[in-house]
Amino acid sequence: xxxxxxxxxxxxxxxxxxxxxxxxxxxxxxxxxxxxxxxxxxxxxxxxxxxxxxxxxxxxxxxxxxxxxxxxxxxxxxxxxxxxxxxxxxxxxxxxxxxxxxxxxxxxxxxxxxxxxxxxxxxxxxxxxxxxxxxxxxxxxxxxxxxxxxxxxxxxxxxxxxxxxxxxxxxxxxxxxxxxxxxxxxxxxxxxxxxxxxxxxxxxxxxxxxxxxxxxxxxxxxxxxxxxxxxxxxxxxxxxxxxxxxxxxxxxxxxxxxxxxxxxxxxxxxxxxxxxxxxxxxxxxxxxxxxxxxxxxxxxxxxxxxxxxxxxxxxxxxxxxxxxxxxxxxxxxxxxxxxxxxxxxxxxxxxxxxxxxxxxxxxxxxx
Amino acid sequence: xxxxxxxxxxxxxxxxxxxxxxxxxxxxxxxxxxxxxxxxxxxxxxxxxxxxxxxxxxxxxxxxxxxxxxxxxxxxxxxxxxxxxxxxxxxxxxxxxxxxxxxxxxxxxxxxxxxxxxxxxxxxxxxxxxxxxxxxxxxxxxxxxxxxxxxxxxxxxxxxxxxxxxxxxxxxxxxxxxxxxxxxxxxxxxxxxxxxxxxxxxxxxxxxxxxxxx
Numbered sequence: 214x215x216x217x218x219x220x221x222x223x224x225x226x227x228x229x230x231x232x233x234x235x236x237x238x239x240x241x242x243x244x245x246x247x248x249x250x251x252x253x254x255x256x257x258x259x260x261x262x263x264x265x266x267x268x269x270x271x272x273x274x275x276x277x278x279x280x281x282x283x284x285x286x287x288x289x290x291x292x293x294x295x296x297x298x299x300x301x302x303x304x305x306x307x308x309x310x311x312x313x314x315x316x317x318x319x320x321x322x323x324x325x326x327x328x329x330x331x332x333x334x335x336x337x338x339x340x341x342x343x344x345x346x347x348x349x350x351x352x353x354x355x356x357x358x359x360x361x362x363x364x365x366x367x368x369x370x371x372x373x374x375x376x377x378x379x380x381x382x383x384x385x386x387x388x389x390x391x392x393x394x395x396x397x398x399x400x401x402x403x404x405x406x407x408x409x410x411x412x413x414x415x416x417x418x419x420x421x422x423x424x425x426x427x428x429x430x431x432x433x434x435x436x437x438x439x440x441x442x443x444x445x446x447x448x449x450x451x452x453x454x455x456x457x458x459x460x461x462x463x464x465x466x467x468x469x470x471x472x473x474x475x476x477x478x479x480x481x482x483x484x485x486x487x488x489x490x491x492x493x494x495x496x497x498x499x500x501x502x503x504x505x506x507x508x509x510x511x512x513x514x515x516x517x518x519x520x521x522x523x524x525x526x527x528x529x530x531x532x533x534x535x536x537x538x539x540x541x542x543x544x545x546x547x548x549x550x551x552x553x554x555x556x557x558x559x560x561x562x563x564x565x566x567x568x569x570x571x572x573x574x575x576x577x578x579x580x
Numbered sequence: 581x582x583x584x585x586x587x588x589x590x591x592x593x594x595x596x597x598x599x600x601x602x603x604x605x606x607x608x609x610x611x612x613x614x615x616x617x618x619x620x621x622x623x624x625x626x627x628x629x630x631x632x633x634x635x636x637x638x639x640x641x642x643x644x645x646x647x648x649x650x651x652x653x654x655x656x657x658x659x660x661x662x663x664x665x666x667x668x669x670x671x672x673x674x675x676x677x678x679x680x681x682x683x684x685x686x687x688x689x690x691x692x693x694x695x696x697x698x699x700x701x702x703x704x705x706x707x708x709x710x711x712x713x714x715x716x717x718x719x720x721x722x723x724x725x726x727x728x729x730x731x732x733x734x735x736x737x738x739x740x741x742x743x744x745x746x747x748x749x750x751x752x753x754x755x756x757x758x759x760x761x762x763x764x765x766x767x768x769x770x771x772x773x774x775x776x777x778x779x780x781x782x783x784x785x786x787x788x789x790x791x792x793x794x
Binding site for chain 2: 317319320321322326328385386389390392393394433434435436437438439440441443494518519521522523555556557558
């Protein structure tokens with residue numbers, strides 16, 4: 214079976230020939246280790262910042278080569294910045310992204326990470342000009358990747374969830390302060406960010422991509438980051454609009470979040486097609502989620518990202534087998550780590566995941 | 581006392597920030613002892629922390645309680661300066677080199693401040709040399725170092741080794757924390773203690789300081 218077909222069948226919660234495998238993302242150092250070459254580009258999982266189209270193509274080619282070499286089934290790409298945009302550079306080496314986040318470079322991961330914000334007062338937001346979703350270029354990497362891989366692998370575009378986006382744009386303390394002081398304001402921001410996503414998802418649908426993966430956490434180790442009624446009143450209705458747009462474009466929609474998602478599982482099952490990462494360090498047991506929601510939700514996960522950094526190859530093989538045993542029967546399971554292949558992960562452990570799924574992941578599952 | 585209890589309830593219920601500030605000022609105007617107000621604030625924060633641990637409160641409520649506590653602490657500061665209240669201790673905190681995550685660290689700072697500790701925040705991406713410099717300069721009781729990423733937790737070992745090499749290890753208690761860390765890792769790298777989150781961090785800092793005073 215072709216890799217793309219394997220993923221598409223899985224997204225329909227049916228059993229393909231074998232359990233598909235992918236990673237939501239790989240940090241540059243781990244891709245460099247896989248390819249054996251240096252990629253002189255810094256990226257960000259949270260926001261599009263590679264403005265030079267030549268570098269954007271190079272980065273996409275590098276990732277495609279990497280996913281091919283490791284033998285993954287589903288390629289993930291980020292949004293690209295709109296044409297002509299350049300990040301504002303601060304004297305201290307930080308940069309400002311399209312949404313007013315101040316990013317600092319994590320040199321080890323070669324990744325720009327949200328660190329601060331240009332919004333000091335709530336009023337600052339009123340004067341801030343949001344990026345235009347109709348500006349050309351957001352789907353540049355997606356279009357380029359689709360042209361390059363054709364039907365070889367399935368293709369997912371990674372977008373940023375409006376709640377997580379707002380949480381980062383304002384930074385957690387300001388987000389929370391303003392949420393309690395002026396819940397309508399935060400609701401309005403999340404709606405505006407959702408409007409943006411809906412339009413961009415429409416454009417992604419025209420590229421031939423198969424899947425949207427929406428990044429950004431809803432939960433932390435103990436549970437949801439904000440009260441559940443805020444999720445139900447504000448976050449999930451806006452999430453549903455994005456999912457509906459993905460469906461109109463012939464795509465499925467998987468929501469990523471780390472943390473303890475158990476209190477929100479019912480809401481997720483009513484809203485999205487699938488969940489990543491099913492965080493095993495936060496009381497999420499993938500077998501239990503499978504038993505309860507396996508007919509409604511595609512599960513993408515959940516070999517512990519911490520274990521990839523700290524455990525032995527043999528332990529990762531066992532963990533991957535356990536994951537397959539619990540989540541794969543019946544289809545609807547894409548094997549991946551519980552976040553992404555981070556710079557600190559041991560490459561031999563990452564590759565052990567792939568070898569294990571190829572060896573033990575053939576349907577019907579018999580381990 | 582009823583006024584103080586009402587004030588405590590305002591904090592626990594995560595009331596409007598302006599109402600909390602107004603009430604704090606009003607209590608001080610009635611010649612209430614600011615030390616009593618601080619103690620009530622501390623109790624309120626403990627209750628919020630307990631509710632969070634029991635899953636009754638969410639992270640946003642824990643953060644907002646911290647914001648309220650910071651505001652009240654600012655209001656109390658001038659009055660507290662006139663009392664003979666001693667600081668509970670001085671803590672220097674920072675996120676290790678290569679790591680710029682700080683939610684947990686910032687919650688810890690708010691909660692320690694509300695509990696009467698003096699806190700010096702070194703920020704994120706802090707080098708071993710900067711931690712050493714701060715130990716020298718601040719004469720703190722405890723150093724708190726956090727790391728969120730499995731790729732940066734090893735840098736904690738380097739910080740503690742540098743502190744030891746500089747001959748400062750006996751001058752300070754060290755607590756480490758952050759998502760990928762474990763007690764075993766903390767023991768292995770030679771930290772005095774470990775906390776899995778900010779709430780445990782406050783408890784552990786108190787224990788370290790109390791143990792040092794014995």
